[in-house]
Amino acid sequence: MTRRFMLAALVAGPLVLTTASAAPAAAPAREPAVRAVARTAREQHPLRIHIAGDSTAAQKYARAAPETGWGMALPWYVAARTEVLNHAMNGRSSRTFVEEGRLASILADLRAGDVLLVQFGHNDEKSDPLVHTDPWTTYQSFLRLYIDGARQRGAVPVLLTPAERWRFDADGNAVATHGRYPDAMRALAADEGVPLIDITAQTIARWQQLGPGPSRLNFLRTAEGVDDNTHFNATGAAVVGQMVARGLLATGVLAENALRRLDEAAPASWFTWPETVPAVA
Numbered sequence: 001m002t003r004r005f006m007l008a009a010l011v012a013g014p015l016v017l018t019t020a021s022a023a024p025a026a027a028p029a030r031e032p033a034v035r036a037v038a039r040t041a042r043e044q045h046p047l048r049i050h051i052a053g054d055s056t057a058a059q060k061y062a063r064a065a066p067e068t069g070w071g072m073a074l075p076w077y078v079a080a081r082t083e084v085l086n087h088a089m090n091g092r093s094s095r096t097f098v099e100e101g102r103l104a105s106i107l108a109d110l111r112a113g114d115v116l117l118v119q120f121g122h123n124d125e126k127s128d129p130l131v132h133t134d135p136w137t138t139y140q141s142f143l144r145l146y147i148d149g150a151r152q153r154g155a156v157p158v159l160l161t162p163a164e165r166w167r168f169d170a171d172g173n174a175v176a177t178h179g180r181y182p183d184a185m186r187a188l189a190a191d192e193g194v195p196l197i198d199i200t201a202q203t204i205a206r207w208q209q210l211g212p213g214p215s216r217l218n219f220l221r222t223a224e225g226v227d228d229n230t231h232f233n234a235t236g237a238a239v240v241g242q243m244v245a246r247g248l249l250a251t252g253v254l255a256e257n258a259l260r261r262l263d264e265a266a267p268a269s270w271f272t273w274p275e276t277v278p279a280v281a
Contacts, residue, residue: 046081047258049074050106052097052146053088053119055231056163056240065273067220068234070163073241076266079258093131094120094142103146112154115253117244118146119199121162121181122230135184143185147192156253159189161200163240166207166219166229174208174215176200197247199240206239234268241266
């Protein structure tokens with residue numbers, strides 16, 4: 001299936017996705033109405049949280065342990081009756097997640113009252129033209145597909161800036177690595193009136209506070225020599241998952257009774273890495 005056909009399929013259904021050409025001026029006023037629909041729907045159905053993202057959020061399996069995506073930590077922080085559906089996949093950008101039909105699959109299952117968390121940026125930065133997006137044009141255009149698709153189904157979209165990598169300069173200062181992508185997402189959230197959880201700002205502040213040595217303990221290091229400055233171990237995933245949960249409360253997307261243990265870090269012993277990778281990812 002070609003990328004052009006896949007994009008056409010996304011907008012061919014009964015609920016048409018808008019594009020970047022849609023006038024942003026009226027968009028912010030839509031969000032309170034969307035949240036009102038969501039609150040009503042949640043009275044009839046259990047809350048479901050969908051995650052669209054890359055490897056920093058994705059479910060990991062036994063062959064990848066102890067690598068841990070923050071989406072694996074999120075269930076620790078939400079009420080027991082809440083279902084977390086982690087659709088995040090390694091290596092995907094906001095573009096490829098759409099072009100492979102992954103967003104279409106989420107939208108087909110999305111119902112009023114659901115929450116759609118959207119975090120991309122790590123792979124959008126890559127030079128590969130089949131993966132890359134430009135922060136101020138194609139990145140924002142693809143993100144609008146997630147926003148509009150969720151809203152048209154009565155669900156609440158939430159944008160999350162990408163988690164910061166572990167990188168410090170010679171003076172021990174945490175270094176930003178995501179270029180203009182966080183700024184572009186922040187601007188889009190403001191234009192569209194979409195809740196934003198600024199994970200980039202929170203993680204770089206956390207790494208700076210901890211310093212180079214202690215902050216390194218949040219990232220994947222193994223006895224076999226893996227030295228990864230992007231992906232998390234269980235400790236780091238718990239830190240970011242906690243930021244996401246607290247952000248859902250702070251933005252008003254979720255009420256306090258939909259969350260739990262916000263002051264407790266998910267312990268490493270709580271995480272599991274299934275043996276079997278699903279046949280259809």
